[in-house]
Amino acid sequence: MRGLARGLFASVVLLSASACGVGCRAAKAEDTGDTLIVGAYSAPREAFEEAVIPAFRAAWRRQTGRDIVVRASYLGSGAQARAIAQGFEADVAVLALDSDVDKLVKAALVAPDWRARTGGAGLMARSLVVIAVRSGNPKGIADWADLGRPGVEVLTPNPRTSGGAMWNLLAVYGSAAGDVKAKSAAVARVLDNVIVMDKAARESLVSFERGIGDAAITYEQEVHVARRAGRHYDYVVPPATAVIDVPMATVDRYADAHGRRAVAEAFVAFLRSRQGQALLGGFGFRPATGPIDLPGDARFPAAGHPFTAADFGGWKKIAPGLFAPDTGAITRVLDATREDREALR
Amino acid sequence: MKAARPTAGALSLRVVAVAFLGVMVALPLAAVVGSVLTGPGGVGTALHALLSRTARAALWLTVWTAVVVALVNAVMGTLTAWVLSRYHFVGKAILNAAIDLPFAIPTLVTGLMLVVLYGPQQVIGHLLAAHGLRLLFAPAGIILSLLFVTFPFVVRAVEPVLMDIDVDQEEAAATLGSSPFRTFVQVVLPALRPAVLTATLLTFTRALGEFGAVVVVAGNIPRRTLTAPVYVFGAIESGEPAAASAMSLVLVAVSAGLILAVDRYTRSRARAMGVRV
Numbered sequence: 001m002r003g004l005a006r007g008l009f010a011s012v013v014l015l016s017a018s019a020c021g022v023g024c025r026a027a028k029a030e031d032t033g034d035t036l037i038v039g040a041y042s043a044p045r046e047a048f049e050e051a052v053i054p055a056f057r058a059a060w061r062r063q064t065g066r067d068i069v070v071r072a073s074y075l076g077s078g079a080q081a082r083a084i085a086q087g088f089e090a091d092v093a094v095l096a097l098d099s100d101v102d103k104l105v106k107a108a109l110v111a112p113d114w115r116a117r118t119g120g121a122g123l124m125a126r127s128l129v130v131i132a133v134r135s136g137n138p139k140g141i142a143d144w145a146d147l148g149r150p151g152v153e154v155l156t157p158n159p160r161t162s163g164g165a166m167w168n169l170l171a172v173y174g175s176a177a178g179d180v181k182a183k184s185a186a187v188a189r190v191l192d193n194v195i196v197m198d199k200a201a202r203e204s205l206v207s208f209e210r211g212i213g214d215a216a217i218t219y220e221q222e223v224h225v226a227r228r229a230g231r232h233y234d235y236v237v238p239p240a241t242a243v244i245d246v247p248m249a250t251v252d253r254y255a256d257a258h259g260r261r262a263v264a265e266a267f268v269a270f271l272r273s274r275q276g277q278a279l280l281g282g283f284g285f286r287p288a289t290g291p292i293d294l295p296g297d298a299r300f301p302a303a304g305h306p307f308t309a310a311d312f313g314g315w316k317k318i319a320p321g322l323f324a325p326d327t328g329a330i331t332r333v334l335d336a337t338r339e340d341r342e343a344l345r
Numbered sequence: 346m347k348a349a350r351p352t353a354g355a356l357s358l359r360v361v362a363v364a365f366l367g368v369m370v371a372l373p374l375a376a377v378v379g380s381v382l383t384g385p386g387g388v389g390t391a392l393h394a395l396l397s398r399t400a401r402a403a404l405w406l407t408v409w410t411a412v413v414v415a416l417v418n419a420v421m422g423t424l425t426a427w428v429l430s431r432y433h434f435v436g437k438a439i440l441n442a443a444i445d446l447p448f449a450i451p452t453l454v455t456g457l458m459l460v461v462l463y464g465p466q467q468v469i470g471h472l473l474a475a476h477g478l479r480l481l482f483a484p485a486g487i488i489l490s491l492l493f494v495t496f497p498f499v500v501r502a503v504e505p506v507l508m509d510i511d512v513d514q515e516e517a518a519a520t521l522g523s524s525p526f527r528t529f530v531q532v533v534l535p536a537l538r539p540a541v542l543t544a545t546l547l548t549f550t551r552a553l554g555e556f557g558a559v560v561v562v563a564g565n566i567p568r569r570t571l572t573a574p575v576y577v578f579g580a581i582e583s584g585e586p587a588a589a590s591a592m593s594l595v596l597v598a599v600s601a602g603l604i605l606a607v608d609r610y611t612r613s614r615a616r617a618m619g620v621r622v
Contacts, residue, residue: 078582158565160579195482197565199578211466212481325585326397335399337568 034060034068036263039090039251041077041100041163042202044124046225047283048072055279056270060263068263076200077163084109089254091264094124094246094271096163099315101247114249124248124271125285126292127221128303129171131236132208139214143238144172147215148189155196155216157204159323159330164201166323167244168217169330173322174307175240180329188333190217209233219244224284224299239304243292246285374597377590384587394588395595399567400576404595407573410484411552414491419545422499423537427529429500430507447496455493456561459486482564487572490558495548502544503537510536539611546607550600 040048053070060068075083077096084090085107093110095101101122104110115122133141139152147154159165169187176186195213198204201222208216209231223235248268255264270276277287286292286300294300312318322330351359381391394400429441447455463470463480473480480486510533518528556574564570571579573592580589 076582078584082584158579161582194566195564199560199565199582207460210460210464212460212464325394325583325588334567335397 034064034066034260034263035258036068036070036092036260036267037090037254037258038070038072038092038094038267039080039084039088040072040074040094041080041096042074042200043096043127043164043219043221043225044094044246044280044283044285045072045074046228047280047285051279051282052271052276055275056267059270059275060266063266070267076161078161084251084254089258090251091255091258091260092248092267093251094248096244096246097166097315097319098122098245098247098309099319100163101249102316104249104251109251109253110249111252115247118247118249118268118272121245122247122249123288124246125221125277125280125288126246127219127244127285128237128292128306129167129242129244130218130220130223131238132205132216132218132223133234133236134214135233137234137236141215141236144175144186144190144240147172147193147217148186149193152193152215153195153213154190154193155198155204155208155213156190156194157201158197158199159334161199162201162204164219165197165204166318167219167242170309170312170318170322171217171238171242173330174242174312175238175305184329184333187330188336191333219284220286220300221284228283237301237303241303241306243303243306243308245309246288377593377597380586380590381594384590386587390587391591394580394585395591399571400573400588400592402568403571403573403576404592406484406487406571407553407596408599410487410491410572411549413488414495414552415545415549417488417492418495418499418548419541422496422544422548423503423541426500426503426507430504444500445497447493452490452494452555452557453561456490456558459490459493459558459562463489481562482566482570484570486562486564487559487570490562491552491555494555494558495551498548498551499541499544502540502547506537506540507533539614542607542611546603550603553596553600 038048044052049072053072057068057070060066073080073083073088073090077100081093081095081100081103084093085103093101093104101110101114105112105114111117131141131144131147133139139146139149141147141152146152156168157165159169172187172190173183176183196204196207198207201218205216205218205222205226207213208218209226218235220235220237223233226233248271250261250264250268252261255261271280272288281287281297284299286294292306293302295302309315309318313321320328322328325331326335381388384390386393425444429437450458460481461467463473463486465471465474470481480489514532515528518532519525523531554574556578559572560575560578563572563575565575573596577589577592577596580586580592
């Protein structure tokens with residue numbers, strides 16, 4: 001019965017991961033040639049498909065004289081981590097949260113020392129949590145507090161279904177001065193004005209592009225991708241905001257089982273190479289290492305007082321402390337109604 | 346019909362039907378029940394999740410919007426079926442074909458259509474917003490999407506019954522001086538009642554479980570616009586299978602309980618009227 005129940009959930013997950021369903025089968029048919037399976041979260045889709053993967057294939061051909069097929073599946077970070085843990089045999093994982101990679105460590109798929117092996121704390125790139133606003137910023141939004149003003153309608157995805165949403169709310173929470181109560185109150189003020197919580201970060205921004213709301217909390221990188229596709233609006237970097245770390249790792253057990261460790265490690269190294277970082281930069285990602293501000297690059301506005309997940313003890317502490325069911329500080333605010341939130345203040 | 350010893354063919358037919366039902370319906374249901382009983386933390390965790398304020402609010406929102414939708418479609422569906430079966434007018438064939446469209450359109454697309462129609466960039470949405478009215482991302486949006494998704498049930502259940510009723514009865518009532526309204530209530534409605542009841546119930550249970558259309562138009566804010574199916578999705582995505590299974594089970598139980606109750610009611614009425622069931 002228990003196996004049955006698990007099977008049911010697995011099939012639900014797999015159904016939702018339809019992209020994988022196709023990718024997995026195709027991959028098995030070609031196990032003999034050079035193939036690489038990448039399981040990624042949804043934000044780097046354009047960067048990977050349009051720039052990184054073609055460049056990597058060219059580099060691989062130069063180095064080895066062999067062709068390589070790279071198949072990538074893109075899902076919400078949590079869903080992708082679960083898909084990989086439940087048998088989507090990706091060789092490389094690129095996810096939105098450290099803690100999602102740690103799920104793969106717990107499933108004995110990724111070796112515990114993945115951060116050290118990838119170099120630079122296991123990051124592929126970084127981005128900032130920003131506020132997308134209508135062109136010309138008609139509501140005059142400059143900081144998180146402005147999202148709590150009466151009459152401002154805000155979009156942010158649901159943190160229960162989107163890793164990006166957790167970064168968004170961490171940015172609001174972490175930028176507020178004071179103790180847990182004051183920080184929670186800052187989140188509460190913004191949440192009072194949230195009119196839609198879409199399932200995923202990308203969906204939320206699509207709703208914004210459709211004309212819904214005055215502001216959307218999103219990744220800086222997502223706005224750059226929209227601009228490349230010809231959808232133009234402004235964004236504001238609040239004076240204090242969160243630096244988003246994008247972790248990546250080789251999925252050691254699958255890569256070894258497929259005999260693709262060398263390719264997997266080459267892909268990870270390529271992402272961290274000067275060329276890989278430049279390609280990612282073209283799609284709005286900030287570099288994995290070094291200062292987050294790039295004064296010489298007009299595409300990236302300066303961040304005043306950026307903070308990282310590490311400043312709050314890393315996702316190992318943030319996930320249970322802020323987002324655990326019932327007890328997490330942000331979960332409590334989410335579960336409260338407007339009236340309850342009044343009382344919180 | 347006399348009860349006779351079933352032939353081998355009839356017997357195997359029954360076995361096939363029951364086995365099919367078992368594999369396609371009973372087995373997945375059993376899996377959900379099993380996952381509640383054997384999941385991490387067991388029944389306690391599941392109950393705790395169900396009793397949370399967010400879960401209760403989601404369930405309440407889902408139930409009351411489904412009730413509204415069932416009642417509205419019971420009336421409008423019967424009306425539509427009446428018009429289709431009793432009158433001839435230009436465009437009737439097109440209307441008739443359009444009624445089934447909600448079943449053919451993926452519900453996610455239904456949600457998108459509503460967002461496009463009532464969104465701020467469109468004429469209707471713009472007008473509504475100018476008057477301070479919000480249909481989307483409010484219970485009104487949930488109801489609109491559910492009305493659309495469940496519309497065919499009542500029409501398609503009532504229409505054949507109406508076709509079957511002898512128009513002579515209605516004409517006789519009219520000749521005896523009955524008003525059209527009175528004729529409908531006293532002559533037609535009693536014959537329609539079982540069909541309307543069953544179809545309304547189907548509408549309700551379908552509305553209870555709708556996800557694709559609702560997730561797009563509702564807004565999904567906990568304790569404001571988060572429905573039970575969207576809650577289930579959130580629980581699965583955030584790694585809380587116990588909460589997901591528990592809520593699913595409640596939705597199944599509400600539907601199953603109602604279906605059984607109505608089934609008993611219609612059987613007892615049929616028996617009272619001397620029909621063998």
